[in-house]
Amino acid sequence: MARGTGRGPGSSSRRPASKRPAPRARSARQAAIGRVASTTAAGWRDRITSARANRRTVRRVSLGIVVLFLVILVAPTLRAYLQQQSDIDALRAKVSQQQLTVEELQEEQARWEDPAYVEQQARTRLKFVKVGEKSYTVLDPKQKDTTGEIAHGGDAVEPWYDTVWSSMQAADVPSNQRR
Numbered sequence: 001m002a003r004g005t006g007r008g009p010g011s012s013s014r015r016p017a018s019k020r021p022a023p024r025a026r027s028a029r030q031a032a033i034g035r036v037a038s039t040t041a042a043g044w045r046d047r048i049t050s051a052r053a054n055r056r057t058v059r060r061v062s063l064g065i066v067v068l069f070l071v072i073l074v075a076p077t078l079r080a081y082l083q084q085q086s087d088i089d090a091l092r093a094k095v096s097q098q099q100l101t102v103e104e105l106q107e108e109q110a111r112w113e114d115p116a117y118v119e120q121q122a123r124t125r126l127k128f129v130k131v132g133e134k135s136y137t138v139l140d141p142k143q144k145d146t147t148g149e150i151a152h153g154g155d156a157v158e159p160w161y162d163t164v165w166s167s168m169q170a171a172d173v174p175s176n177q178r179r
Contacts, residue, residue, distance in 0.1 A: 111117045122128040129135045 112121075127135055127137065
């Protein structure tokens with residue numbers, strides 16, 4: 001190895017004069033380095049600002065996802081709760097209506113325990129009379145029968161077998177379904 005060309009032990013720390021930069025070049029170089037440093041610093045500042053903005057965006061998106069998850073989780077439960085509350089209100093209204101019905105039936109039951117009320121109902125509904133009394137029943141107070149004939153429900157033009165058939169059909173219908 002030749003002296004002065006290497007960087008190992010025994011080499012000179014001085015450079016040859018031809019390779020030294022001029023004093024003006026040194027200041028220009030420092031200016032260029034300063035510009036690179038300032039643009040680099042501005043670049044880092046931009047990166048930090050964008051990273052902060054990016055963190056905010058990530059936080060907002062994360063918060064939105066969490067809120068959406070909670071809404072999806074809570075919505076069916078809330079809907080079921082509101083449905084149950086409306087069912088409870090409907091049942092309470094039904095119970096209060098049934099309590100009114102029970103009170104009315106209890107009042108009617110108390111009336112039926114009175115012998116005078118039972119007698120009055122027997123006279124009105126069943127046409128009962130006491131011994132020695134006469135009972136009169138008015139069939140139709142609005143229509144007066146001046147001809148003395150009995151009014152028939154059907155047409156007189158119908159043949160007798162149609163009348164028999166319609167009476168058999170009427171007899172087959174239970175009494176609670178007749179109109």
